[in-house]
Structure formats: C-alpha cells, structure tokens
Amino acid sequence: MPFREKVKENIKNRQDEYIALLKKIVRQPSTTGNELEAQTIVAERLKSKGLEVDVWTPDYNELIKSNFFKFLSNNYNRSRPR
Numbered sequence: 001m002p003f004r005e006k007v008k009e010n011i012k013n014r015q016d017e018y019i020a021l022l023k024k025i026v027r028q029p030s031t032t033g034n035e036l037e038a039q040t041i042v043a044e045r046l047k048s049k050g051l052e053v054d055v056w057t058p059d060y061n062e063l064i065k066s067n068f069f070k071f072l073s074n075n076y077n078r079s080r081p082r
Helices: 003-013 015-027 036-048
Strands: none
Touching: 003 015, 015 036
C-alpha cells in the first residue's frame, strides 16, 4: 500500500483519538505568551510515542535579533470574542 494511503487509513482508524486530542488542546487557553498548557499537552503526547521533546522558554532579546522574528504589534487578546 502506498505511504499516502497508509496515512489516510491510520487517520480514519484513529479519528476519534485524534479528535479527542485536538479538543483537549483547543480547550486550553493559549493566547500569545500563555501557550504553556497547550504546548505541554502536545509535548506529553509526543513523549508517550517515544519521541524526545526539548522544551525551553524562548529569550525575547535573542529572538528579536533574528531576521525570521516578526514582532506582533497586534494584541490578539483584545480581538478575541468573550
């Protein structure tokens, strides 16, 4: 069976499990700067599958030196419906 078909079959067979995981992640508050709980869920899931997870807190002063860093001037917390 081609790889793409294997992936599709796996998703179909484990759809309920994947939906439950997604719901768990989405239920966690994860506004800019407050993503830890959602990240922890993902990290724990990856660890449970045998992956090594490197978790660290980014250093803003180092990030802004990168050409790939884009400062978010919009505060997403204000635009979210309550």
